[in-house]
Amino acid sequence: MKRWSLLFGLCFIVLACSEDTAEYTAVPTPVALEIPDNFPAPLYDFETNPLTEEGIALGKSLFYDGQLSSTGVISCGFCHEQAFSFTHHGHTVSHGVNGLEGFRNSQPLHNLAFAKEFNWDGATIHLDLQPIIPITAEVEMDETIPNVLSKLKASPEYPKLFRAAFGTDSITSERMLKALSQFMLQMVSGNSKYDKYSRGEDGVTLTAAELAGEKLFASKCANCHAGSLFTDQTYRNNGLPFNTRFPEEEGRMRVTGYQEDYYKFRVPSLRNVEVSFPYMHDGRFATLEAVLNFYTDGMVDNGNVDHSLLQEDGRFGIALTNTEKHDIIQFLKTLTDHEFLQDERFAEF
Missing domain, CATH: 1.10.760.10 (Cytochrome c-like domain)
Incomplete structure (x- = not known):
């Protein structure tokens, strides 16, 4: 396995605490993406979003959290089940909030670090932007990004997770989307x-x-x-x-x-x-x-x-x-x- 070095500067982040002027140092733990020897180099720019244990953990929590939908039920993982290569098993087209149907089959999630574009029609050209489509689609998660951020900010746990991943408990759309990408970028399938x-x-x-x-x-x-x-x-x-x-x-x-x-x-x-x-x-x-x-x-x-x-x-x-x-x-x-x-x-x- 090739190890794609993502240890850019050890991710040291020195920021002021939100409650007072005291400073502290947050040190997310770098993670190296393991790439099979028979794979090409990744296309995703990891310099803009280095993988860390804390970022991946945050992304995983978001991926399986129904709060990203308007009903509080439909998570990313609802339509992307691991046992079926992260597809929506048993459905010809994906079902979203309140049982509504789209008109396309849910695509697998694997080897996304090597992809140029996403979705059946290439509607997204960057992985960080892709989740916006299902989150806001009326027949999928039917939510808005501002509403999602409000729910995450009101959570007792997410400020801690964002602080661990990014140095402060500031919850923004950029950080949310980067964390989701970090979790999905780990999904390398090359051991068949x-x-x-x-x-x-x-x-x-x-x-x-x-x-x-x-x-x-x-x-x-x-x-x-x-x-x-x-x-x-x-x-x-x-x-x-x-x-x-x-x-x-x-x-x-x-x-x-x-x-x-x-x-x-x-x-x-x-x-x-x-x-x-x-x-x-x-x-x-x-x-x-x-x-x-x-x-x-x-x-x-x-x-x-x-x-x-x-x-x-x-x-x-x-x-x-x-x-x-x-x-x-x-x-x-x-x-x-x-x-x-x-x-x-x-x-x-």
Whole structure:
């Protein structure tokens, strides 16, 4: 494992106490992000938000706190469950306050330090800003940032947590969002069976079906699900039939306004895909078998399909036999990182 040094200046903060003029020194405990050897360098700028034990602890408390929603019930963790790679298990689209539904499936939370943009349509270009969307969305947490800050300030515990993390008990939106980022940045998933195999760790081998699936994946899937992150982080239209249940869905066009981005969605990482069902932006497919059946027989020309990658012999689709589908799925299951899914650092209790 590479250790990405985040010990910038030991985070010494010397500030005046709010009650009097006496000074004190707060020394948050630095944390080094562990990066698997087969991963790229992170894209997140840790110099602006160094990881500390106290910042992570504050972020974890916020992540699982229903006070961030208007009803006091819906937390970030409500729609992002660890056992399912921080997705909303059992829901095609996420449910928010008072049982209201959005129109998109909750995306997994892992390897966020390496991501350029966030959400299915790339609406957020910085992790520190991403939580604003679910907190303020009417069908998610339906709250305002000023209301959240007021509730945190009234809490007997949060001023102490903010003081430990940032040196004073001042509770601001910037600090709240940075703490949430610190907790989520820790979520590095890179210890699956395939990772250990690809790093040549002792005693880790793939079965014949998994090896066959790896070769098929490289030739049939890896153009989009590329590299060690298993996504090229682009936006693609993969020929999904329009979902008439959600006529407001425009995909990437919702952000850019460009017609050529209509029904394009961010290519998801396939890490932990075995447990992050249902699949696609609207959760329309319940199983990996259903996903592969779509790619062989279900694609349609919705006017904006990525022709170069998803068309063979004059027709949309990827040619796969039933045996090949089986082998690809066996390979995809090697991407499940059980250590990540059971890591107590991320658990609610």
